[in-house]
Amino acid sequence: MMELDHIAIAGETLSAAVSYVQETLGVAMQPGGEHAVFHTHNKLLGLHDGLYLEAIAVNPAAPAPDRARWFDLDRFSGPARLTNWICRCDDLDAALEVLPDGFGAPVQLQRGDLRWRMAVPQSGVLPFDNCAPALIEWQGDAHPAPRLGAGGCRLERLEVQHPDALVLAEMLAPLLQDDRVSFVQGDPGLKAGLDVAGTKAVLG
Template identity: 60%
Template sequence: MELDHLAVAGTTLEEAAVAVEEALGIAMLPGGQHDVFMTHNKLLGLADGLYLEAIAADPTRQAPSRPRWFDLDNFSGRARPTNWICATDDLDALLGALPVEVGEPVSLTRGDLRWRKAVPADGKLPFDNLFPSLIEWNCDVHPASALPESGCALKRMIVTHPEAMAMRDILAPHLSDARVIFESGTPALRAEIETPHGLRVLA
């Protein structure tokens, strides 16, 4: 597993994008629409092959035939970081090795992008949606490599949950990233990002 990107959800895509732009002082770029889950996004490239994704239900599309990923059907309140996504070269093997239910693989496309994503049937990830969502890219070009440099770099991502240490122990055999910090407390996700304007916090 490797940290791939962070998702900031909103009741609308505009709200999610504005939350990122106001926090970091950097404009997000157009993304696209997602079939199957009927969502849409905007993107911001980060250093080290990472990126930020603002995401929301797409009101121009019909309702999906299954619950939306990231539990977006139940999202409410202010736009905020809600999910972190980790990439793997072998999604099936990783799902078989994890002791928690992270979902079943769903094949997806957007333009030239091809990927498989583990999505729970009800859209809800373990640990109040704070367990990482798993992705396997099946295309030659990663989305981050197609984004212009923004001058932003993730310094720390803090995953807070009452059972954060249990989550850390489950992930320890598969994920080694000093930027990912687990803390006990009220469920939340916080990203500390170095920007051209100095260190900013997205929470």
């Protein structure tokens, strides 16, 4: 019912998030856009296997939203880092029905011809200290990844670390089957290992 869709690097500014990605991976990011409702903006990087990476931050040129921003960006501070992983669902409502409360309610979003629904908690904070995946349902055939090209980058592993990581793993097991994703007990955080044209890199 769920597949890994993309990963998100947050920054206090978009330029900080982009710089972190580009300096770590040694590849240039591509244009993204602005997000209505949450008033954020991003840049994108295509990965192999139909995945992509986004660098995201609060858009200082946009007004304050009337609700908490997604990805807990209202409280973000410090250096740019990997903060979220996003899984796509064919039926977002069905996925939310079998998961505990806290994953959020669907919000309808659009940018250009891209249309999607994303489950966003009213507080902006995802379960397990933001280590649980955000859930997305793309509507129609349009998706960012095919437009970006892979750029020589492949996600090899995604490590989800949390004191209750095994509880999260058990919760997601019926819905997500992906050998790249592992769950490790420890302080909350995410780490992604990538192969960039034969060179190993880590985003954390």
